[in-house]
Amino acid sequence: MERKATGPLAGVRILDLTTVMMGPSATQYLAELGADVIKVEAPAGDPIRGIAPGRHPEMGGLFMNANTGKRSIVLDLKHGPARDALLRLAESADVLVYNIRPQAMARLGLSYEDVAAHRPDIIYAGLFGFGQDGPYAAQPAYDDLIQGASLIPWLMHKAGAAMPRYMPSAIADRVVGLAAVSAINAALYHREKTGEGQRIDVPMFETMVGFVIADHLGGLTFDPPLDQGGYPRLLALQRKPYKTSDGYVCALVYNDKQWRAFYEAVGEGDAFATDPRLASMNTRNQHIDELYGEVAARFATRTTADWMELLKAADIPVMPYHGLDTIFDDPHLKAIGFFAEDEHPTEGRIRRVRAAGTWSKTQPGHVRHAPRKGADTESILHEAGLDKAAIAAATKAG
Template identity: 60%
Template structure:
């Protein structure tokens, strides 16, 4: 029984940002009803899978949900959705608001059947600017928020995208944050509202916390950017036989490091006097420390650094992380039986709660596999359900 037990959320999202957000809400106990088009969420077909439409990425962003297939372009499909919305606490979508209006599912139209509903849109851009109607994808938002420029400055000068759909995940969590606040207000007052969570503005605020720097001031004190994060030598240290992730950060850690390697002479140098001095010389410091790390093996460095209480972690691959001793000890990965896919690996909710522990509520659903149950619970009669199935306004499972 998670903290959102008893809350019903209509999930009209697809791809990654919205489904990641609604999976988080489902883990908290919400009844998330995933409303899919007849073609299904495109992510069903990304990556390897045992059966069509059940790819690994889909399984990892849609667990704990129920699926119903509604053709929202049909009037009967739209009316069915509105009947579901009349009983829901919230509706979340991630297409452009203009598309929702064309479907007859704008906030005003949904609120007409349920004034208390939380109607949350997570899409590309705020609706008061010139980008309002533009499409948005993770790569585009990374670029607009300056991420490739930062990677170019920190690397070989070539702009690159982060090899994670990082904007989708970050903005998805911002949508969760907004939804939880709105649901708390709803539960206290009964009042619903519309919430827009734009990707561009959300990612810009996320990136600029680190990198606005001297541009915070008028007039500017510099050209922006946090020097330590932009150092081209800020990367896993190469050892004599591999790589290791180490961060020697504060005064105590630098002193401990140089004492551990018997090089206390470094401490007399002005560039190691304090954090500000180290930041000014960060490129040369990282380069010099990198040369020192080449002198020992990964295992030797881990033993030395852990003994000196200096932050160190292994550099995992996607395979080696599955055997990480800490993740194994906390039970991070578990193998479960999926009713269609058989044995699959899933990740636990990383936070720990003393009273209402969130947990995966069940496997990711097959396309439309819960349609009959969802309609029945919403008060549709057997005759209505069969009529919707016959007209293909709702695609029902066999």
């Protein structure tokens, strides 16, 4: 079931030539904000369509959770009529987003200059591995590679993992996707003021290095360096959920007030005043691993429920330790209706997440479900001004 877009980008049309995760996650955010996102797929479809599980081929859960709110059109852009159809669509589009290398777009006849010839004020956004002025420019990039090159496995190992490892989340794809959303919205604002479109490159490597390293430059910020870098609290071996007598709990004792309150809550009120390690945030940071270890030993003596009650009463930040078996029962998420259940027109009953945040005027939200491949091809081409004969000819030609 489709709903009228009410978000702040209602009326903005986006041509989405992206696949896999980084680009689709960016355009899904834009769709949630109200944009009309047209997903342009090759005949084989987005590669992640086939990643199981799913009730039908090409409608796997991973695909569905990165492509809600979009319409799908199939165009084989290696053929002239399909390319011409895309350029016809570009005439009414505000944004074109792609995530192959710029050289490949140029070979398809879809460079910025090619597209801008049909829509001069287009926002032409490329999401790819590396800035085009460096030696990595033409290299392929995937989330794992960018995580590794932007310090994440090194930091995981330094923080206590037995070996370097990637985060079990497509964190680079998601972060760079959000960076692209910010850049596209800023470009739309600039165009609103000036009438100017422009090309935007959003490189994964540079975006992630900046995102990660800001926490860990430390003394390397200065010349000459004051230390070897690294934020001790984030790298502490004991920075992890606390093991209780019957499970785990996530708590953070951080500022002076909270450390004092913690020791008072466990009946050791004098410790904060007498232990020199606790004197300031700086001294705690110098001894953070041993302090966290001592806190962890105390957590092991009580149940999770006891700690939740005790820490809330002491105004110390605490949250439940969730897994996929418990997250759907979180009382806060249930109260705000974060997980919704809907009837997909072809995939049956599904669970989805709602757009986070509350807007007083232009609330973003769910507009349509993830599309079957090419489900909207004919209607989109008709919107572009092609009659039935032209659509039939374009379909026959790819």
